[in-house]
Amino acid sequence: xxxxxxxxxxxxxxxxxxxxxxxxxxxxxxxxxxxxxxxxxxxxxxxxxxxxxxxxxxxxxxxxxxxxxxxxxxxxxxxxxxxxxxxxxxxxxxxxxxxxxxxxxxxxxxxxxxxxxxxxxxxxxxxxxxxxxxxxxxxxxxxxxxxxxxxxxxxxxxxxxxxxxxxxxxxxxxxxxxxxxxxxxxxxxxxxxxxxxxxxxxxxxxxxxxxxxxxxxxxxxxxxxxxxxxxxxxxxxxxxxxxxxxxxxxxxxxxxxxxxxxxxxxxxxxxxxxxxxxxxxxxxxxxxxxxxxxxxxxxxxxxxxxxxxxxxxxxxxxxxxxxxxxxxxxxxxxxxxxxxxxxxxxxxxxxxxxxxxxxxxxxxxxxxxxxxxxxxxxxxxxxxxxxxxxxxxxxxxxxxxxxxxxxxxxxxxxxxxxxxxxxxxxxxxxxxxxxxxxxxxxxxxxxxxxxxxxxxxxxxxxxxxxxxxxxxxxxxxxxxxxxxxxxxxxxx
Amino acid sequence: xxxxxxxxxxxxxxxxxxxxxxxxxxxxxxxxxxxxxxxxxxxxxxxxxxxxxxxxxxxxxxxxxxxxxxxxxxxxxxxxxxxxxxxxxxxxxxxxxxxxxxxxxxxxxxxxxxxxxxxxxxxxxxxxxxxxxxxxxxxxxxxxxxxxxxxxxxxxxxxxxxxxxxxxxxxxxxxx
Numbered sequence: 001x002x003x004x005x006x007x008x009x010x011x012x013x014x015x016x017x018x019x020x021x022x023x024x025x026x027x028x029x030x031x032x033x034x035x036x037x038x039x040x041x042x043x044x045x046x047x048x049x050x051x052x053x054x055x056x057x058x059x060x061x062x063x064x065x066x067x068x069x070x071x072x073x074x075x076x077x078x079x080x081x082x083x084x085x086x087x088x089x090x091x092x093x094x095x096x097x098x099x100x101x102x103x104x105x106x107x108x109x110x111x112x113x114x115x116x117x118x119x120x121x122x123x124x125x126x127x128x129x130x131x132x133x134x135x136x137x138x139x140x141x142x143x144x145x146x147x148x149x150x151x152x153x154x155x156x157x158x159x160x161x162x163x164x165x166x167x168x169x170x171x172x173x174x175x176x177x178x179x180x181x182x183x184x185x186x187x188x189x190x191x192x193x194x195x196x197x198x199x200x201x202x203x204x205x206x207x208x209x210x211x212x213x214x215x216x217x218x219x220x221x222x223x224x225x226x227x228x229x230x231x232x233x234x235x236x237x238x239x240x241x242x243x244x245x246x247x248x249x250x251x252x253x254x255x256x257x258x259x260x261x262x263x264x265x266x267x268x269x270x271x272x273x274x275x276x277x278x279x280x281x282x283x284x285x286x287x288x289x290x291x292x293x294x295x296x297x298x299x300x301x302x303x304x305x306x307x308x309x310x311x312x313x314x315x316x317x318x319x320x321x322x323x324x325x326x327x328x329x330x331x332x333x334x335x336x337x338x339x340x341x342x343x344x345x346x347x348x349x350x351x352x353x354x355x356x357x358x359x360x361x362x363x364x365x366x367x368x369x370x371x372x373x374x375x376x377x378x379x380x381x382x383x384x385x386x387x388x389x390x391x392x393x394x395x396x397x398x399x400x401x402x403x404x405x406x407x408x409x410x411x412x413x414x415x416x417x418x419x420x421x422x423x424x425x426x427x428x429x430x431x432x433x434x435x436x437x438x439x440x441x442x443x444x445x446x447x448x449x450x451x452x453x454x455x456x457x458x459x460x461x462x463x464x465x466x467x468x469x470x471x472x473x474x475x476x477x478x479x480x481x482x483x484x485x486x487x488x489x490x491x492x
Numbered sequence: 493x494x495x496x497x498x499x500x501x502x503x504x505x506x507x508x509x510x511x512x513x514x515x516x517x518x519x520x521x522x523x524x525x526x527x528x529x530x531x532x533x534x535x536x537x538x539x540x541x542x543x544x545x546x547x548x549x550x551x552x553x554x555x556x557x558x559x560x561x562x563x564x565x566x567x568x569x570x571x572x573x574x575x576x577x578x579x580x581x582x583x584x585x586x587x588x589x590x591x592x593x594x595x596x597x598x599x600x601x602x603x604x605x606x607x608x609x610x611x612x613x614x615x616x617x618x619x620x621x622x623x624x625x626x627x628x629x630x631x632x633x634x635x636x637x638x639x640x641x642x643x644x645x646x647x648x649x650x651x652x653x654x655x656x657x658x659x660x661x662x663x664x665x666x667x668x
Contacts (some may be wrong), residue, residue, distance in 0.1 A: 033633060034529060034530070034632070034633040035632055035633035038529075038631075038632050038633065159564060159568060165573065166573055167568035167569065167572060167573045168568065169569060169575070169577055170565045170568065170569050170587060170588060170591060171569065171577050171578075171580045171584075171587045172577070173590075175591065176590035176591055176594075179590070179591040179594040179595065180590065180594050183594040183595070183597060183598045186598060186601075187597060187598060187601045190601050190602070190605050191601070193605075194605055194608070198529075198530075198631070201631045202529075202631045202632070204631075205628040205629075205630075205631045205632070206628075206631075206632075221609070221614045221615035221616075222614055222615050222616035222617060222618070222619055222622070223614065223631075224527055224619055224621055224622065224630065225527045225528055225529060225630045225631055226525045226526070226527055226612075227513075227525060227526040227527070227528060227531070227532070227535050227536070227539060227541070228525055228539075228541065228612070229612040229614070230528070230531040230535075231531075231536050231541050231544050232544045232545075232546050232607075232608045232611045232612055233531070233608055233612070234531050234544075235543075235544035235546040235547065235608070236544075236546045236550075236604045236605060236607065236608035239546060239547060239550045239600070239604040240601055240604050240605070243550070243554075243597045243600050243601050243604070244597075244601075246593075246597065247594075247597045250590070250593060250594065250597075254590055254594075257590075468529060468530045468631075469530070471529055471530040471633075472530040472531060476505075476506075477506055477530055477532070478506070478533070479505075479506040479507040479509075479510040479532060479533065479534060480507070480533075484505055484506045484507050485504070485505025485506060485507030485508050486507045487507070
């Protein structure tokens with residue numbers, strides 16, 4: 001039987017520029033070269049200390065001192081200095097813990113999950129976002145540690161042999177949390193540092209002074225840019241991204257188990273793990289935007305962190321914010337559908353019943369904290385909807401202001417979950433109203449000082465954009481692109 | 493003056509260094525390397541490198557972490573200090589899972605980082621190339637092919653001629 005002759009293509013595949021209509025907005029603006037990227041990003045560190053930096057640093061350090069002063073006051077006096085009392089035994093400290101740790105999640109999402117999804121735009125923002133993660137987890141860690149009352153016994157949380165011959169009790173989700181948060185901090189630090197090694201080498205090779213050369217040289221570990229090293233490095237980076245992905249999903253899931261494993265109405269919900277993770281990513285992206293939108297302007301990084309990056313981050317915020325809104329709806333639906341009187345009471349009477357519409361409509365008493373609930377809904381459900389509009393996503397001032405509201409909303413979400421649920425429990429004789437004291441407020445403000453002190457030091461001494469990674473996504477770095485030296489007509 | 497460590501050729505584009513690497517590999521050199529400011533896609537193939545072994549370090553780390561978690565929790569709560577909490581079993585793989593899962597990731601991550609450093613023989617405080625002024629551009633925007641003089645095929649004239657034929661505009665010897 002005759003077969004059709006097979007025509008082998010003998011003409012080599014040639015390199016052609018893609019049609020202009022298919023070209024995406026380049027990740028680095030103005031066709032900046034790899035050398036320019038080194039100069040610009042390292043220039044942030046090598047240049048003179050800007051005045052705004054000095055002012056911000058002064059304010060941050062002062063606020064950080066407030067954080068330590070409040071811890072000292074708490075230690076010397078006792079937890080009575082906080083507004084805690086029966087039945088609200090978890091006040092602002094736990095709210096702040098969950099809030100800060102949630103903020104960290106965007107950093108890991110950007111560094112790990114977006115890496116696995118091959119989202120190349122992440123390279124411009126991952127370093128700063130990961131730094132944000134580390135400092136946010138540090139701030140978060142302060143709260144459970146000082147919340148235990150006798151702070152000097154904090155080491156009992158860890159499985160360390162002690163003279164009492166006792167061990168931690170691993171059947172409690174609080175113990176799981178200790179492992180989740182400390183692992184999260186350690187792995188985030190490892191991942192961040194590994195990404196830094198090639199950039200530390202960049203700083204070492206550019207250093208003009210002996211101190212810089214030795215300082216950056218020590219952290220660069222003798223990195224030369226050898227391709228044999230890059231090969232192992234890229235594999236290790238991929239593995240760390242693969243490990244951080246289940247890690248970041250587990251951390252806020254385990255944090256949510258602190259609540260959902262208990263029996264309290266408002267806490268005892270199976271939806272909590274995914275709902276917490278979505279909220280965490282939402283608030284984290286809010287914080288990344290709050291930090292990077294002014295920074296790209298102040299440090300003249302508009303060619304590297306482009307409007308497109310900001311737009312993409314707004315889209316992630318919109319997506320996760322909408323998931324959070326869906327979760328709120330689901331909580332109410334299940335509370336109603338379950339037919340459980342206490343669940344219904346928790347959601348409709350103690351959360352949603354505002355004195356103007358819902359309470360009169362349902363003929364019930366207004367909820368004491370209705371304003372906290374409705375602040376949460378406004379900031380977390382309505383605010384992100386503005387990001388549907390390209391005009392909003394590309395207006396930097398609007399993005400900045402909305403991103404702050406995102407985190408206001410997420411703080412209130414944690415307040416609603418932790419404190420509103422607690423202040424109306426099963427027995428009406430146990431009900432009480434909770435208010436924070438000035439120590440609670442100053443302690444929370446103090447952690448902002450801690451966070452910004454570290455963040456400002458970071459942008460002053462560490463390349464805040466992953467230099468090697470951003471170079472890698474330019475067309476000049478692609479050996480198959482004409483700008484990368486590929487000859488038109490050359491066979492591969 | 494000690495014997496030279498290597499011969500170093502500079503290239504200006506990733507495409508040029510990728511072409512050069514393929515030719516050096518085909519010429520049969522063994523002790524040579526390419527130095528780039530960022531990883532170049534396809535370079536492992538051009539150099540003839542095999543898949544990295546970092547994964548094994550991470551795998552062993554992860555298994556160790558999981559076993560450590562499970563054994564530790566069993567030992568602490570079901571063996572060394574037994575105490576009834578809310579009628580729950582002394583040991584259950586389910587309640588022991590979350591901490592063990594976290595330890596899997598923790599040890600796996602240490603395995604990946606330390607394995608990478610071990611395979612790369614890092615950290616090291618000194619390298620002959622790091623003394624070379626020109627080589628500092630390897631972390632900036634230049635690409636280098638370096639063939640060590642210790643390579644069996646190395647010959648002062650032949651190797652230099654090969655590198656020149658590959659289009660390098662700057663070739664120099666690196667001191668040991």
